[in-house]
Amino acid sequence: MTTPSSKKGIDDASLLAPCFVPLWLRQINTYPVNQVLHTRDPPNMLDHIIRIYQTSVASCPQCLCKESHNTRRPWIFDSKIPIDYYYALGPQAAIRTSPNFRPSFKNAEDANGRCDYVNILNSLLREENEEKMILYENFSQYGVTVQTDPKNPHRATIEIPGIHDARPSIQPGDKMLLRPHYPVPLANYLKGFQSNQQRDRVEIRAEVIRTVRGRSNRKGERINDRVILTWLDSKLVPLFQSFHFNVRFIPSNIVHQRCLAALTWLSTIKPAIAKELLYPTKEPILPDYSPSSDSCHGKDLNEKQSAFVQMVLTRTAHPSMETVRPPMVLTGPAGTGKTKTLLVSILRTLEMEGDHKKRILVCTPSHTAADVLTRRLGQYLSSKQLFRMYEAERPVEMVPAEMLQFTRQGAQGGFTLPLIKDFLAFQVIVCTCSDAHIFNQAGFSNRLLRVRRNCLATYIQSQIQRSHLKMSGEILGLQETHFTHLFIDEAAQATEPETLIPLSVVVDDEPNSVKVEIALAGDPRQLSPNIYSRWAADGLQTSILERLLRLPSLGGRSHLMGPPTSSTWTTMDELIEYSFQREDDHKHLSVFLTMSYRGHPSLLIVPSKLFYFDKLRSIHPTINNCEDKWCSVMREIESMSKIAYPDDVTHTKQASWPIHFRGVIGHDLSVAVESFWGSNSWSNEQEAEEILQIVQTMVREGVSTQSIGIMAAFRAQVLLIRRLLRSHDLGAVNVGMVEDYQSVEREVIVLSLTRSNESFVPFDISRRVGLYMQPKRVNVALTRAEKLLIVVGNPKLMKKDKLWGEFLLFCRHYGCWYGEVDS
Structure with missing residues (x-):
């Protein structure tokens, strides 16, 4: 399709910045297209979620309450961002890179009420999303070829030197726009396809499955980095085999959408609950509790690690019914045993006896950290007690083999949710903060499960009355909460909107129901979340864990961890105490670990x-x-x-x-x-x-x-x-x-x-x-x-x-x- 001279120009251009690419190659990305071809989508969890929701909720007896949860699906809060938004953003790229572009954003700690808080985070998320879209333009390629795999016809490969080390990194789920250099005769390959032209300008919209780092083969030849992507139906593969393509990348907005959904949820709960959750001012006053000494877990913990475990067990033994308590915070540098302390806290909590069964949701910002926790919990819990949840789109090849026993996979090999009875039986579920949104989609949040229990009770009572019978006793479990605890490890590496996602799953603002206990663990003095917009960095790089430690306190110090100043911003000399009025108020709030177990x-x-x-x-x-x-x-x-x-x-x-x-x-x-x-x-x-x-x-x-x-x-x-x-x-x-x-x-x-x-x-x-x-x-x-x-x-x-x-x-x-x- 190309002449030898043009092919040489294409190969050279693929290694250069866009300003060195020949004009005719760049113009291909600006031409209007006649047809958009979508590749075959990878496994999608949403289809499975809809089936589960229809079988577990929509098929229940007609509700007598006002919630209408039989007809209103829980993912109504999802905010979809159309791909056309990417094209609308293009003309703004030059404006955003000009020296005069200096937008101003407030931070969450400056919020004046819940509405202001939501608006601030919405603005910061939008700015970060736009910046990533523009940065992804640096990855654009000109004149690449697509290699298909006969054994897997719905996948293809593109070689791009250095793409595995790109920053921002290319992630599974990112979109790819591929445009052939010349119009194609679609009508010759698609039956029933009608077009006013013999050849059509086409754009193929694919999805990144994963990137693979290059290596040297046995012959010593260097193999470049590769992008594995979804590809077209087999009948269209021969049409594009000889073409060269321009390729553009668009970052996946799944996490962005889930953060927006969490902010929408926050706008719907009671203001008092939102305030005590995000800007607490009162420490919990609890009676003493002496846990059982028969447990085999935590025998080798040091004094401060034991203090945090004691804090968790004390709160668990005296649950709150009216309001959500301030999160517990465990902080300390690397090597001090934060993850081990969380692990013991989880295992000791499961051993506790009481009126309510303990079920725990464990979240982390990354899959790597979630896999570490699952691996360690798997030494003590069986696959019937522990579930590691992955998004369906996550490639199985990227999951450690020892994790698979704690997952559920469908017939096509993709990850799915377990059966409802199995899900409700799990004692511990581990996932990333972002993937916790799946529970909201499936109707498995604490609020939705409580509503369904109450509706079932109402239905039972109405049926008994119609039968002219009298019920003795009461229906048990109405005031229980499904997830009794939420533990977030590496919380300092999660943005505040990202942390809100698992909170939206476990927080139920209904009075007279057992409220969830929340624990955050991390080190605010180590790396913050990766934020690429310099204008949004101050607002999004401060995690909720760090912001809690800096909250103003009533009647005490001006800040719990001390405000950053010109003399302390590098060392933060103030003690990390998360307390409100007196020195001993952090007894039920925070622990700072100082004993290191690592190295010399x-x-x-x-x-x-x-x-x-x-x-x-x-x-x-x-x-x-x-x-x-x-x-x-x-x-x-x-x-x-x-x-x-x-x-x-x-x-x-x-x-x-x-x-x-x-x-x-x-x-x-x-x-x-x-x-x-x-x-x-x-x-x-x-x-x-x-x-x-x-x-x-x-x-x-x-x-x-x-x-x-x-x-x-x-x-x-x-x-x-x-x-x-x-x-x-x-x-x-x-x-x-x-x-x-x-x-x-x-x-x-x-x-x-x-x-x-x-x-x-x-x-x-x-x-x-x-x-x-x-x-x-x-x-x-x-x-x-x-x-x-x-x-x-x-x-x-x-x-x-x-x-x-x-x-x-x-x-x-x-x-x-x-x-x-x-x-």
Whole structure:
């Protein structure tokens, strides 16, 4: 279909930014199309939900209440965003990128009432959604071919170099718009198809199934990153085999829609319930409770971990009937056992005896964190007690094999909901915050289940009266709540609207019903949710957990965690206490864990001082010893450098501390022209070469490649280090950005700061990238190592940053500084 000369232009254009693409290729995306072809949709949970709803609700006897839930489906609050909105946004891209574009948004903490709160979050979500749509334009491809799989005709593959590492990352469910370069004769392939033209301009609308990272095959040939997408019916496949396509990506708005639905729900509940849930001012006053000592769970918890478990059990033993209590908060740095404490709280709660059966909903922002919790709960609960819920569209290949026993799959292999009797029998259900919306769609929220119980009771009573019978006793279970507890782990990594989704499932504002107990766990000093709009970042990156800790208190301090100021915004020196009036009011509100179980005690010194007001302590008793293996590795790494700074610290040098700083005076290299995923990619070849030598040294000393993790500040540096390692048969070493290591640990962490040019730092700060003046990202980088931490950077630039300056002083004083020095 193309001439040799045009094909050469196409191949070149696919690697360049849009401004270098030939005009005729770009114009293809602007031509009006005659026909839109939709690919075959992947499995959809909604069809299954409708069947369940019709069998469990619509087929019930006619309701005698005013709810009309037989006729009004619960997903009426879903806000659908048409794909045409994407085209309407296109002309605004130039306006949004102009220097004069400076929109202003309020934050949730500034809300004046519930309506203002909902409007603020609606505006922030809209801004973030529009920004992601525009950023996805950077992924546009020109002149790609589509490869189909004969074994799976409804799937296709497109090779796009670097797409697996794109930021924002391409997600399953994202939309793809494919336009052939030339009109196609549809009438020749579709029976009954009528057209006024012999050839039609066509747009194919597909959906991303997943992305696959490229690799080298057995012949040593490099295979590019690939996008696997849904594809057309088999009879149309031959028509498009010889075509080249322009491809555009549109981010999935499923999470956005679910957040809007949660905000709509919030507008419908009683204002007093909404206020106490989001802006609590009263601590719960509860009698003492002594839990059973027969439990085998939690015997090895420390004092503060036990205090949180006690808080959960006390609240459970004395349930609230009138109002939803303020959420319990468990916070602490990585390695202090937050997830373990939640796990024990869940298991101990299930063991409690009482009038009401305990059922728990556990949510996390990510599938990875949800899988971790399921794996650990699965050691104690059977598949009849524990259910891991996935959205139907999630590819089975992306789910760990050990999770499948706790799921339900349909005949086509996609994930489904269990039968109603099985669902109601589960004691613990685990899912992401976003996927919790499925319970609302299926009519399985606490409010809807309570309404159905009451309607059934009304129906039974009316039938008895019609039969002229008299009922003795009462119908049991009317005041019960299905989900008695909601636990959200990694809550600091969820946006506030995202956290509202599971809250909309469990919160029932009806008086005289048992109210759900809510617990949030996370670390507000580590990475916040990924927000791409600089204008929406302040409002959406503050999680509900962090905002609760900063709430003004009545009659007490001005803020619970203290307002951020110019002197405390990096260290937040105020204690993390979630209390209201007196020092002991946080007895039933929050626990801050300070005992770390991870790694060598010396690895805690810098993070504790910089981020946790010097409160962290290690469970390991001694600090001046290390394992022989790691001491040997340290000596070999130190011997690589001819310079140790300073050379007169023999009286303070700590030879057993597994911390090493390697000074490298490198040069920044922008790779914006070489990559399509944005202009913020930088690499530093000198640091990459130094890291390669360090990794080679460690491997020679017997360190497993799987135990080594390498972090870099920029995606281009990740790719550069990855290429260097693979060229030396070290491809098993995991390399990623700091964000990729949230909730992940490695025995060895090697960190590349990358940036060496001071003039680019203000740009990094404005874009919230890099590792300078980014306290939460630095905190994550310094707390991922279990046995050995190695930092590679430019000391001349590091000394001008408050956090890295403190790190340099630490390394200088204790003899951990090697390589280049700052005179």
